[in-house]
Amino acid sequence: MIDLHCHILPALDDGALDLADSVAMAREAERDGIAVVCATPHIRYDHDVRIEELPERVGALQGELDRRGVGVRIAQGGELAQSAADSLSAAHLHAVSLDGGGWILLEPAPGPLADELPALVERLRARGARTILAHPERHAGAASSSERDLRKRLRALIARGCLIQWTAEFIATSGLHDPDAFVLRLARDGLVHLLASDAHSSHGGRPVVLSAAVERLRGTCSPEQVAWIAERAPAAILAGEEVLPPW
Template sequence: MIDLHCHILPGIDDGPDDLEGSLAMAREHVARGTGVVVATPHVGWDYPNTPEVIEAGVAEVNAALRAEGIELEVLAGAEVALTRAVDMSAEQLAGLRLGDGPWLLLEAPISVDSPGIEGLVGIVQSRGVRVLLAHPERCASFHTDPGLLERLVAAGCLAQVTAGALTGFFGRTVQGAARRYVDAGLIHVVASDAHDDAHRAPGMSAPMEEAGYGPLAPWMGADVPRALLDGVPVPPRPAFAPRPARRRRF
């Protein structure tokens, strides 16, 4: 499995405080079947991380992984806030792409309904990067505008769901949105969005299986992520029939 969204670097955002925390996360990744992780620290007004800071963190973590004999590869990337990305140059955005491929992990505002997202995403796309939308199931704008994600995907974006969202970790509203998007074929990548080794822990396959999406796990958790890192076309989604929704009992 390849995890394209994980806060594994120590001390630069709301991920682990120190290198030991990063190593604890790495051990959990390996135990849960992940072999490659893209480090995606927040880049925004609260966390003004730069490509240089991120590269240094990746080098530090990879050196520690080799020293500890942990078979995990960490690549550089970022989770770039939309409100920050629109103020960045093409060169700055290019330095924050996932694994030095063509794709940028872009985070829309989560806590508020933000009009104009389509126009802002278009501005980012015009600067030479391709956009992978981070966890739209957790963004208020996608809840209030049911067609927003479909329009953005039609405009060339891909979308990533957080594995825990499918099992209700972020509540029923988010879970319902996550399942609808996957069922509709609007989600292309599953990621852990892990921040530590316990509460927001690594792992993608198990939540996918629990939620009934096990047959899609290899595509969403390995095939598509590898295509994005390599800059090649996304392979077609395998045939999949969503399980029927449970009827409510009164």
């Protein structure tokens, strides 16, 4: 499997505290059957992440994993904040795309998904970048009207070629024991395209684990849809291919 969203680079943003923490996160990924972890530090005004340093930082972590025999590849990327997306140069936009394939992991501004997001997706596409929307569950309210509103906003983004990445832990645990849980309804309706850990540390918070979410989806989606979400779509993203959800 491929983890498309992980704050695994050490001592950089609000992710891994140090190199030992990064190595522990990579071991956690390996135990879960994750072969590639995208390093996606925050590209946002309140984090001092210098994009030109990313190749060296990714290379240093990869070297440490190779020395310790951890069988995980670290791919370069970033989690680009909505507020920072328009101001990035073409070179920086390419450098934070996932494994250099041109797909951008976009972090929405706090609160409900903004009206201007579809236009931003279109502007990024005009610049040669494709968009993955990160963690929509954080941008959905609790009222039933919020689910309708979220569905409408996600469909507007999907219509513009955007893929929707949900946090694996949320998929695995939200509305547990409810076969009609919110996130399962959305998955059945084709609004779940990708899973990612969005892990920040081995010391606490979300783990670098995707398998539990995949297992939960198996109970609600067809085997073909689960295989597409878990394997085919993320591989195509790293390869820089066009990805059209069949659902």
